[in-house]
Amino acid sequence: MDCDNWFEPETEWHRNWKLEFPMDTVEVPVGDHRADVRIQELVVELQNSAISPAEIQARELHYGRMIWIVNAEKFAERFYLLRQMNPHVLSFRWKRMKSSWRFARRPVYFDFGRVRIKELLGATVTDSTVFYTVIGDEPSTGTTHLTRYDGPATTEKQARGYRAEEAFERLSSEIVTCSVLRLTSLHANGYGSAAPVGRRALIEWCHKP
Numbered sequence: 001m002d003c004d005n006w007f008e009p010e011t012e013w014h015r016n017w018k019l020e021f022p023m024d025t026v027e028v029p030v031g032d033h034r035a036d037v038r039i040q041e042l043v044v045e046l047q048n049s050a051i052s053p054a055e056i057q058a059r060e061l062h063y064g065r066m067i068w069i070v071n072a073e074k075f076a077e078r079f080y081l082l083r084q085m086n087p088h089v090l091s092f093r094w095k096r097m098k099s100s101w102r103f104a105r106r107p108v109y110f111d112f113g114r115v116r117i118k119e120l121l122g123a124t125v126t127d128s129t130v131f132y133t134v135i136g137d138e139p140s141t142g143t144t145h146l147t148r149y150d151g152p153a154t155t156e157k158q159a160r161g162y163r164a165e166e167a168f169e170r171l172s173s174e175i176v177t178c179s180v181l182r183l184t185s186l187h188a189n190g191y192g193s194a195a196p197v198g199r200r201a202l203i204e205w206c207h208k209p
Helices: 012-018 053-063 073-078 099-103 155-159 166-170 199-207
Strands: 026-030 033-039 042-047 066-071 079-086 089-094 108-111 122-126 144-148 162-164 180-186 191-197
Touching (some): 012 033, 012 042, 033 199, 042 053, 053 066, 053 099, 089 180, 099 180, 155 162, 191 199
Parallel strands (some): 042 066, 066 108
Antiparallel strands (some): 026 033, 079 089, 089 191, 108 180, 122 162, 180 191
């Protein structure tokens, strides 16, 4: 296994995921490489460390039918869910994103581990400071930055320029307690969209023929 140039040191995160699958489906040789998990024709690649676009493309070409599961708990503090686009998809902003995942053509699942979707919900706050960039120009009303959503906007919050997605109040308990997101789009500016997925539902889907 150490001769496989796609091998990465196994972490507790890897081990926990592999324990969800039968032993004979784990570390399965596929040509010159070993798949983390292979169930019939489906390969599940568990990715904890950074990976280049070239390697993503090479693995997808080699394995064919596959999915990626990425350890997203490492960047959860930089990931903000912004609004509900439809009943099943949320938009997001990923600060200092790992841009390699823009090049994936197979399904990518972000596993946030102990972090639940309700902890990833974001809001914006606009600073009320008024300043002039050039004397004589119209004044700027400050800057906008992301913060964590902590419930419905109140009069006090609105006075501080707090804005959040009203639909967050209607998110079901099944969604807000999920810890996995399936990537549906990712753009160069760090914005994108993703669909909440239950960890157990994902594992059960992988076990299907």
